[in-house]
Amino acid sequence: MNLNGITLTESDGRVFLHHQAAADRPPVDATVLHSLLQEAGFGQCLLYKEVIAASAVDCNTVKTPFVVQVAERRDASLELEIAPDEMVVQVSLSPAQGGKAISLEDIHEVLKAAGVVFGINEAALIHACRLGQIAHWPVASGEPAQDGQDAAFDALLDLTADRAPKLNESGLIDYREHSGIVVVRPGEPLMRRTPATDGVPGHTVKGRELSPRPGLDLSFSSQLEGAQPASGDPNLLEAAVAGQPVLVEHGVIVEPVLRVAEVNMASGNIHFEGTVQVEGDVTHGMKVQASGDIVVNGAVDGALLEAGGDIHVTGGIIAKSQVRSQGAVSARFAEASSIHAGTVISIDDMALGCELESLNQIVIGDKLPQRGCLVGGSATAMMLLRVPLLGSNKAGTTVVKLGANAKLQAQLQALDERLLKEKATEENLQKLGKHLAATGDPKGMLERVKATWRQAVQAWSKSLNERRELEEQMAVMLKARVEVVQGVDGAVDLSIGSKLARLRKEFPDGAFLIDPAEGLLFTDAAGRAQVLVPA
Template sequence: MRSQARHLPGWRRSTMDFVGMALSESGGSILLHVQPQEDRGDIDAAALRDWLVRDGYGDCLLHHEALERAAKDARAASAPFSLPVAERCDATVVVHIATDAMSASLDIKPARGGAPATVEDVRHGLMLAGVVAGIDEVAIAQAVVAQACEAVVVARGALAQNGHDAAFEELIPAAPDRAPKLDDSGFIDYREHGDIVMVHTGALLMRRQPATPGVPGFTVRGDTLSAKPGLDEPFAAQLTGAKVSDEDPNLLQASQTGHPVRVHGGVMVEPILRLAEVNMDTGNIHYDGTVQVDGEIGQGMRVQASGDILVGGMVDGGILQAGGNIKVTGGVIAHAMLRAAGTISARFAEAAQLYAGTSIAIGDMALECELQSLNQIVIGASAPQRGRLIGGCATAMMLIQAPLVGSPSGGITKLVLGANPELEARCHDLQQQMEKETAAQESLHKLIAHLTAVGDPKGLLSRAQASLKNAQSAHAKSLLAFKDLEQQMALSRHAVVAVGVAVAGAVDMAFGRVQAHLRSEYRAGSFRLDGEGTVVFADSSGYAVPAV
């Protein structure tokens, strides 16, 4: 215990001793002891604070109210008394855990004459808070050096990293894709391919990257966050002309020479039939693979292929049907009929019928043709100023695009948007299927209720319940498929007729059931349905008016 009086030079009143007063320390508490003293001068709290500082207690937590009271009572003390006027306080360490337990932060309040915070103190605080994982030793060390901090993150959890789905790396980049992808607006991002690509037996076609399991995460409390494994997918079964490598199960290679075609989950290699031309001498062509005709296809000649059909010359009244794409370097004329599950492209078309599963691209002009595509029709791709769509009827779900539409001297040009007969047919079939599924479920419910009420001597109840569960599962899948079809068909509300130069002559335009009969000239712009279901025309500046 310390008990001493101090001479205080520089005190603002006069030099004096604290007669009958002493300081002592016990258990970290600093006590002021006062004895009654008649000749004690005036004492104030400031003088007592100076005394504490000079006596080595300046870093302690001073009790200012106690000092004021001590100064007051000391002047008129009639009996001895003691007061705690300061105390030694160790540094405090407080750990906060985020509500999601993905981080822990640290507060350090500096010591007041007591022991400073140490790394061990912080670790102990983390342990008491339950923080056992993701601890940042560097952040702890820096906070301890500073001896004061607030909300410093000293532990971090890690989110689970879900696995990646199986991926397929195409090793023949030029191979055409039989399933062009739709963008967010429902338009096809279709790449025009050039000449036919050939591969030989043994050529490497595709590498499969297996799905990954993912990386588990953790919280600062040490709880494990499960990762979702990626969806694994093998190579597609029965890939014509391709096989899995004997040395590497994740490598696909050609088993025959032919034309590589990208399909879901793999690459097929289609055999190629190459002909100089198709006429009476060659006869009609029916081929399981890709057909390449260097010259023309003559009047009434038929070419049917399970793959693509590529024509280097004209199609003069021929009939073409392809399971893939049809590409005609020349024109399509004289009531020729082309039907492709994929795309159709030609330099020009006149008095012809073209039906495409995805898109139709005519480089120059389409005159008096019947064009139908399940997604889009683009005219004038290679002649953006003079390409024309004149007469006939063009039907597409999402887009009809042409520099010039209609002619003052021609007949009516008909444009139909928002139409997708294939989706509509699938919706109709799916609706009928769901009606049957609903009826089957009702019958099973009645049977189960009957067996439950009257008994089940033949043991039919369990089988009926299993059948109901299977029927409900099948119906749920049908509902998901129907919703997907509805979403695809809903995209047709964004259908557009894009005109690069002008609309001239008589043009009848239909967006679903909404029709507009154009009999006046329009410059460059676009036609679409507005929010109220009216066909409007927007010019290049975006100014829109009703189309009449």
């Protein structure tokens, strides 16, 4: 296209329109000037559209020569964004307008100038160059440090007794889980320890190393009776004596197993560091005290049983017997006796005139529901009492208490005191580390202080987790309930938490529980609720 008196020139990437009046030139408009720029090879440049439109008017009206810039060449632009933590780099590309496009080498030069040397994604760079226009496109990423794993302890025997009770989501323990006595021989493997790992350092995109948190390295417990590390493998725990393996924290102990036919005047009292298995009865006035489990295949008649583990009685517990266990207690029936369990009391048949106390639950009559009952005496549990028939109109008052655990309260108070001390230690070490860093660490103590500080943080974190677990257990106590399969008969004083109801009438099958808004309720099998003690 040739327009008399109108020419285009370029200087230093700037495009100018030169105008001189011409009588024989037809009128021009913005479209004509755009076509002129296109034909002259300036169509890809940045066009000044408003200037071009104004110039078209001037070309038709102004009689004197003039020169005006109507376009310019612009190279492609690149914007680099580095995250404050130096873990991500993004690029934004604006395309060239008649100028130079961004090349792969150009992006590499910009990254190098910004100090980006790690985690560059070559494929992402090529993709950005191919598109020519892109916003906030990630092209490099740092690698986070991988914290070390804490030391792990894996039991090698599936049937190893575990005396740590396992709670379900309702805060109850499966009272049916009673493992038999497993016996190991000297040299038999018990547990494998996997040492803690240091972790893997990370890097920012600028190459700065990120230190990992090393795992907490724990050794086998120093007090593992009957077990020892293998001579050729310090991370393998094996039995040193024959006996019953029992899981404890960071290890396994092996308790000797003592088997006797009967505990009577002929055998004498039994005091044993381990597990005791009695094939017959434990007779009146006799004592069996064991650090492990006690298994009685007969009856307990007016005797004393104390166990650090579980107590299982195939027959009955009668005649003012006293039975105390850190774990569970199970028996066929109980009468006029005192039974204390750290976890669960399970009575197959009936409990008459007994003092029952469990830190989790009492279950009566599950195996013989037609005979199962709790009559007279008292029953205290944290979470659950389940019994077919509660009370009797032919006996005195039966006292039932649910939803309290003094042991948990004491543990929580002690833990809070420990947390305060551990937090103070961590803060003091942190201040000392900052002070040493600021003064140049003249005595070379900084690394040791940092290591001690990391250990203090780990100890404090572990205590926080313990507190959360305790709080969860205490929150679950609000779900405490008394379940009656047949009903209530006779006088029963029933308290759940701080609410006391004196039951002096019959109730059908149903459950007694606390509703935070309503109070102490009884809900029958059909779901109908009545308030016994308002909130």
